[in-house]
Amino acid sequence: MENxxxxxxxxxxxxxxxxxxxxxxxxxxxxxxxxxxxxxxxVERETLERMFTAAIRRLKAVFGKDYWTPESxxxxxxxxxxxxxxxxxxxxxxxxxYFKRMCKVHKAKVISRxxxxxxxxxxxxxxxxxxxxxxxxxxxxxxxxxxxxAIEKI
Amino acid sequence: MCMAIPGKVLSVxxxxxxxxxxxxxxxxxxxxMPCKPGEYVVVNAGFVxxxxxxxxxxxxxxxxxxxxx
Numbered sequence: 001m002e003n004x005x006x007x008x009x010x011x012x013x014x015x016x017x018x019x020x021x022x023x024x025x026x027x028x029x030x031x032x033x034x035x036x037x038x039x040x041x042x043v044e045r046e047t048l049e050r051m052f053t054a055a056i057r058r059l060k061a062v063f064g065k066d067y068w069t070p071e072s073x074x075x076x077x078x079x080x081x082x083x084x085x086x087x088x089x090x091x092x093x094x095x096x097x098y099f100k101r102m103c104k105v106h107k108a109k110v111i112s113r114x115x116x117x118x119x120x121x122x123x124x125x126x127x128x129x130x131x132x133x134x135x136x137x138x139x140x141x142x143x144x145x146x147x148x149x150a151i152e153k154i
Numbered sequence: 155m156c157m158a159i160p161g162k163v164l165s166v167x168x169x170x171x172x173x174x175x176x177x178x179x180x181x182x183x184x185x186x187m188p189c190k191p192g193e194y195v196v197v198n199a200g201f202v203x204x205x206x207x208x209x210x211x212x213x214x215x216x217x218x219x220x221x222x223x
Contacts, residue, residue, distance in 0.1 A: 017198045018158050021175075034199065096214040098206045099158060102196065117186045128186045130201050147158070148196070148203025 005042035007070045010133055011077040011105070012052045013037035014147035025051055038132055054091065058084050077105050078144060078154070106145045107154065110137050118143075118150050158204075159218055160194040160211040173197060176215070 013033055020030040029051070036043050045068065049056050055076075056067075062080050063072045082104045085092050092100060108120035108129075118131040120143065127145075134150040137143055144151040161173035161180070169185035173195060182195070184202040189195050194211030196204040206214075 014198055021159055094217070096210055096217070098160075098196075098204065098210050099214070102158065102204055130186065130199065130203060132199070148198050148201065 002070050003042060004068045004070050004073050005045055005048060006040065007073040008048050008052075008055075009033065009037050009042050010040075010151050011073070011144075011146055012048065012055055013133070014149040014151075015052065015055075015103075017147075019051060040133075055081075058089065077146070077151075078107070081105050102147050104146075105151075108143055108145045108150075110139050110141045110143055110150075112139055113137065120145060120150065158196045158198065160196055160206040160214060162211075163189050163191050163193045163195060165191055171195070171202060173202075176219070 016025065016030055016033045019025045020027065033043060058080070059067045059073065059076045062076055066072055084090075085100050085103055092103075095103070106122040108122035111119045111121055111126060113131060116131050118129050118134070118137055119126055120129055121127075122145065129145050130149045131137060132149070134143060134152060137150055137153060141153050143153050159175055161175040164172045164174055164179065166184060166189060169183060171182050171184040171189055173180055173182050180197065182197040182202050183200055184195075187195075187202045187205065189202055189205060194206045194208055195202045196206060
């Protein structure tokens with residue numbers, strides 16, 4: 001069943017690799033997030049709020065006390081997240097250009113699928129993305145993309 | 155802090171790339187995004203998901219080493 005936790009996890013999971021590389025979460029914590037994200041499940045809200053502090057801060061800045069609903073979380077990632085990147089909020093002030101491009105959430109059209117690899121099109125370009133989180137995406141679907149992963153159909 | 159560190163591709167064989175990140179070697183699946191030795195890439199969940207221009211990659215590795223990102 002969809003809840004704020006499951007929506008938040010699928011959009012934020014691709015960023016967990018960064019937290020792992022920086023030693024901010026353990027391999028065990030990373031694997032738990034990955035398992036839950038791939039199965040379409042979720043982890044506890046407390047865990048997500050502790051790990052993804054920047055996204056939570058921005059979510060609260062947009063929605064105030066109503067930030068923890070599936071609708072708010074989805075709207076944040078689809079309609080507000082890129083604005084924070086463009087504005088150079090927080091760590092984005094020092095982030096290199098390639099990383100800011102990757103961090104943006106894009107709406108993309110699925111062109112083809114081969115195993116776990118999806119080819120999608122956005123901004124007039126085609127790009128391969130990981131389809132692990134979205135096993136039922138098919139050509140013609142519109143999906144969201146974040147950090148090299150297809151996130152969900154919209 | 156939030157930044158994916160780019161790694162340098164050392165070798166490629168049968169859809170797998172050996173990538174060096176700050177002196178550590180890791181294998182990554184590059185069947186999704188084919189890459190060549192010498193290129194800089196970002197790896198996420200074991201997959202090469204992005205290529206990074208050399209200049210930008212070196213700059214961000216330096217930033218990371220200096221603790222600035």
